Amino acid sequence: MKIRLDFLQAEPIRVLITGAAGQIAYSLIYMVSSGEVFGKDQPIILHLLDIPPMTKVLEGVCMEINDCALPIVREVVATTNVAEAFKDISAAFLVGAMPRKQGMERKDLLSANVRIFKEQGQALDQHAKKDVKVLVVGNPANTNALICSKYAPSIPKENFSAMTRLDQNRGQSQIAVRCGVPITNVKNVIIWGNHSSTQYPDINHAEVITAGGDKKKVRDAVNDDAWLNDTFISTVQKRGAAVIAARGLSSAMSAAKAASDHMRDWWQGTDGRWVSMGVFSDGSYGTPAEVMYSFPVTCANKKWTIVQGLAIDDFSRQKLDSTGNELMEERGEAIAACEA
Numbered sequence: 001m002k003i004r005l006d007f008l009q010a011e012p013i014r015v016l017i018t019g020a021a022g023q024i025a026y027s028l029i030y031m032v033s034s035g036e037v038f039g040k041d042q043p044i045i046l047h048l049l050d051i052p053p054m055t056k057v058l059e060g061v062c063m064e065i066n067d068c069a070l071p072i073v074r075e076v077v078a079t080t081n082v083a084e085a086f087k088d089i090s091a092a093f094l095v096g097a098m099p100r101k102q103g104m105e106r107k108d109l110l111s112a113n114v115r116i117f118k119e120q121g122q123a124l125d126q127h128a129k130k131d132v133k134v135l136v137v138g139n140p141a142n143t144n145a146l147i148c149s150k151y152a153p154s155i156p157k158e159n160f161s162a163m164t165r166l167d168q169n170r171g172q173s174q175i176a177v178r179c180g181v182p183i184t185n186v187k188n189v190i191i192w193g194n195h196s197s198t199q200y201p202d203i204n205h206a207e208v209i210t211a212g213g214d215k216k217k218v219r220d221a222v223n224d225d226a227w228l229n230d231t232f233i234s235t236v237q238k239r240g241a242a243v244i245a246a247r248g249l250s251s252a253m254s255a256a257k258a259a260s261d262h263m264r265d266w267w268q269g270t271d272g273r274w275v276s277m278g279v280f281s282d283g284s285y286g287t288p289a290e291v292m293y294s295f296p297v298t299c300a301n302k303k304w305t306i307v308q309g310l311a312i313d314d315f316s317r318q319k320l321d322s323t324g325n326e327l328m329e330e331r332g333e334a335i336a337a338c339e340a
């Protein structure tokens with residue numbers, strides 16, 4: 001009989017979720033604690049941070065974590081103290097921030113939220129492991145991630161990322177429904193740029209296994225350029241606002257699922273699959289350098305690599321530029337707000 005000792009041997013890692021008393025965290029904590037993200041054999045010590053007025057809610061969340069009887073959760077550190085929350089962490093989901101309300105754009109949250117990410121960047125710099133992997137979810141996510149990395153100079157820029165996986169999942173789902181196939185039959189939908197209404201959901205390189213079992217380019221399988229170039233793009237760009245209009249609250253379950261997908265793929269690798277992540281731009285594809293731009297990437301050995309060599313037509317060029325311009329504007333505003 002083969003006895004598995006790896007579970008007993010693995011050292012626990014410390015995983016931080018901020019905004020732990022909020023909506024997204026309520027789903028995310030379970031996903032992370034179930035082993036979906038770091039592996040079923042990887043014990044974790046959960047660090048949960050929220051602000052003092054949420055202490056009682058956080059206590060309730062901790063009761064529920066205990067009551068879930070989760071095998072990989074070794075300990076829960078629930079706190080409103082930033083230094084304690086960031087101490088020795090190997091991974092961070094930075095969720096805690098104000099969500100937008102109906103009628104707002106995500107960048108309207110910049111002045112309210114950016115200082116949170118300046119403070120948390122400083123905390124990462126002082127207290128976290130130097131190889132910590134940081135996923136920023138709180139909006140405006142790309143620019144908050146940039147600010148976080150700016151204030152954590154001792155941690156490599158490539159350890160910071162912003163979440164555009166929800167947009168990727170939304171795009172793949174729209175295509176799967178349109179083609180009448182399971183979501184797993186759709187590959188390589190790309191999100192370029194900002195997690196905002198200027199993002200560019202791009203299907204030019206995407207493939208689908210059709211209901212008949214043939215592998216086709218999405219453009220050929222859908223065979224409706226008007227829908228792909230207009231309705232599809234604007235549906236994905238405006239999906240967050242549509243959820244807010246319907247629920248009266250911003251997306252939470254789907255955001256938690258996307259955060260789990262993002263960190264799992266970064267941590268465990270993508271086996272050559274492309275996923276979209278907001279990462280520190282090196283200027284690939286003529287994008288502005290030094291903003292957190294969403295690119296197609298592959299992940300291996302806990303590192304992401306931008307997929308290179310894709311053809312960019314004129315339609316796409318204009319869209320890559322316009323979302324890049326917005327990121328540069330946000331960067332200027334955010335730096336000014338942090339230095340004020």
Ligand SMILES: NC(=O)c1ccc[n+]([C@@H]2O[C@H](COP(=O)([O-])OP(=O)(O)OC[C@H]3O[C@@H](n4cnc5c(N)ncnc54)[C@H](O)[C@@H]3O)[C@@H](O)[C@H]2O)c1
Pocket residue numbers: 018019020021022023024025049050051054095096097098099100116136137138139140141163164166167195250251252255
């Ligand atoms: N990138 C994405 O795809 C995506 C998707 C959905 C939501 N979001 C964003 O995620 C953020 C959180 O959304 P939510 O629905 O969970 O909001 P929520 O209001 O339900 O929860 C946010 C929590 O963060 C806490 N918080 C506020 N300031 C904090 C701080 N300084 N430190 C720690 N915690 C703090 C709040 O007390 C609250 O408990 C929002 O900014 C939202 O816009 C991003």
Ligand SMILES: O=C(O)C[C@H](O)C(=O)O
Pocket residue numbers: 099100106139166239240241243250251
């Ligand atoms: O749209 C929002 O404000 C929340 C989130 O960014 C989303 O895309 O659902």
